[in-house]
Amino acid sequence: MAVPKILLYYVFTPLADPDAIRLWQRDLCEWLGLRGRIIISKDGINGTVGGDIDACKQYYRRLREYPAFKDVDMKWSEGTGLDAHGQSIDFPKLSVKVRDEIVSFGAPQELRVDAHGVVGGGTHLKPDELHELLAEKPDAVFFDGRNAIEAEVGRFKGAIVPNTDTTHDFISEIESGKYDDLKDKPIVTYCTGGVRCEVLSALMIERGFREVYQLDGGIVRYGERFGNDGLWEGSLTVFDGREHIDFAPSPKVLGRCHQCGDPTARLQNCGDPSCRERLVTCEGCAGERIRCDAHATAA
Numbered sequence: 116m117a118v119p120k121i122l123l124y125y126v127f128t129p130l131a132d133p134d135a136i137r138l139w140q141r142d143l144c145e146w147l148g149l150r151g152r153i154i155i156s157k158d159g160i161n162g163t164v165g166g167d168i169d170a171c172k173q174y175y176r177r178l179r180e181y182p183a184f185k186d187v188d189m190k191w192s193e194g195t196g197l198d199a200h201g202q203s204i205d206f207p208k209l210s211v212k213v214r215d216e217i218v219s220f221g222a223p224q225e226l227r228v229d230a231h232g233v234v235g236g237g238t239h240l241k242p243d244e245l246h247e248l249l250a251e252k253p254d255a256v257f258f259d260g261r262n263a264i265e266a267e268v269g270r271f272k273g274a275i276v277p278n279t280d281t282t283h284d285f286i287s288e289i290e291s292g293k294y295d296d297l298k299d300k301p302i303v304t305y306c307t308g309g310v311r312c313e314v315l316s317a318l319m320i321e322r323g324f325r326e327v328y329q330l331d332g333g334i335v336r337y338g339e340r341f342g343n344d345g346l347w348e349g350s351l352t353v354f355d356g357r358e359h360i361d362f363a364p365s366p367k368v369l370g371r372c373h374q375c376g377d378p379t380a381r382l383q384n385c386g387d388p389s390c391r392e393r394l395v396t397c398e399g400c401a402g403e404r405i406r407c408d409a410h411a412t413a414a
Contacts, residue, residue, distance in 0.1 A: 119194030119203055121151075121165040121355065122175065123335065125217065125310040127232045128159050128183045133213045136160065141211040147174055150206035151355070154217045158228040160184065161217035161310050163355065165194045165203030183230075190308055190335045195357055205356035218311050221283045225321065226314060237304060237316030237327035242340040245303065245330060249346075252301045255328075258294075260285075260306035260315045261352075264393045268359060268370035268380040269334075269349030271305060280392065285315060289322055301326045307351065309333035338362030350380035358382060372397035374405050 130136055133155045140153050144164060149171070151164030164174065171191075179185050196204050215223040227234035240248060249255055257274035259266050266276040275297075277288045288294070302324055304312040312329040319327050330337060334351050341347065342363035349369035350359040359380045368378040372395055379397035384390075386404030396405050 117197050117201060118168040119165065119197050119205075120168045120171045121163065121192050121194045121203070121205060121357075122171055123163045123190040123192070123308045124178075124187050125161040125308065125313075126159045126184050126187050127217075127228050127313060128230055129228055130155065130157055130159065130183065133157055137211050137213050141209070143174065143177055144209050144211065148200070148202050149174060150203045150209045152206070153211045155211070155213050156215060156217045156223075158223075158226055159217050164209075165205050165355065167197060167201055188309075188332060190332065192335070192360060203356075216314075218314050219282050220285060220314050220318065222286060222314075222318065225318065227317075233313045233317055235317045235320060236313055237302075237320065237329040239331040240303065240328050241331050242337045242345070245328075245337070246345075248301065248303070248328065255301035255303055256297060257346075258297075258302050258304045258319075260304045260311045262393075264382065264395070265307075265352040267395050268382065269347070269351050269366075270369070272346050272348055274305075282311060286318060289319055289324075294324075298324050299326075301328065303328045303330060305330040305334060305337075307333050307353070308335050343367070352382060370395040372400055373407075374400040374403065 136155050147170040149164045149166040153162035175189055178187060194203050194205050198204050257271040259270055259274050259276045262281060263276055263279050279285055279288060304316050306312045309332050316327045316329045337347055343366050348367045350361050350366055352359050368380060370379050372379050377397045379395060381396055382393045383396045383401060385392045385394055385407040387406050390407060392407045394405055394407055
């Protein structure tokens with residue numbers, strides 16, 4: 116029986132010919148019948164793809180055959196299902212693109228990358244090391260490296276959630292002065308799989324935050340280790356057909372429907388076609404064209 120899987124990964128490493136990598140990745144995924152999104156730049160690769168487990172295993176092996184990607188930390192999770200052609204129903208298509216950044220902070224000129232990864236980033240902490248740090252330094256604070264809407268349905272206890280609609284908003288946020296009181300405190304950045312924090316932690320250090328850490332492997336690795344029994348609460352938003360994932364049965368439900376206020380972990384797009392904002396929306400209100408506050412009075 117076909118088993119659907121989804122792979123999440125990134126590698127920061129200098130790439131001399133990103134377009135050649137793009138062509139290789141496109142051809143490889145098409146040959147294996149995988150769908151998803153892969154972004155490549157001169158600084159590395161960032162991808163999430165899904166399909167049959169055997170195809171995913173072959174993809175993983177082929178990816179690691181390329182010397183720059185041999186140490187990739189591949190995160191595996193369950194997919195929703197496969198269509199009649201054996202392709203993932205969690206992704207509508209395959210997209211492989213070359214961009215200036217593999218995570219769009221809007222600061223490609225600032226990022227420094229060598230064969231070992233991001234230069235000048237935060238100290239990596241494994242999930243158990245995170246707990247050790249918090250025991251040693253109880254004044255440490257969590258700093259959410261995702262868009263604010265993602266934190267509405269799941270976040271670490273007591274986390275600071277910046278006012279960000281997109282990743283581009285982070286630089287203006289950390290330069291605004293509102294977090295200057297954190298510059299002498301231990302800060303633990305976290306995000307879905309770790310890729311955003313690789314860049315965010317380096318940007319924060321460059322702007323005077325003195326003791327910055329990043330959760331290695333992101334929320335995904337932490338959730339795999341502790342389920343609902345650690346410091347993570349709620350559900351994890353993912354950017355595919357699953358919408359969100361849970362690490363154990365019966366997680367705490369943090370989200371509240373934008374329309375009716377009922378508890379939910381579900382997100383959907385604003386009902387205004389010109390708006391890209393995501394809204395927490397329960398199943399009962401899902402059929403309505405719920406609009407964000409900025410478009411609530413639109414006809």
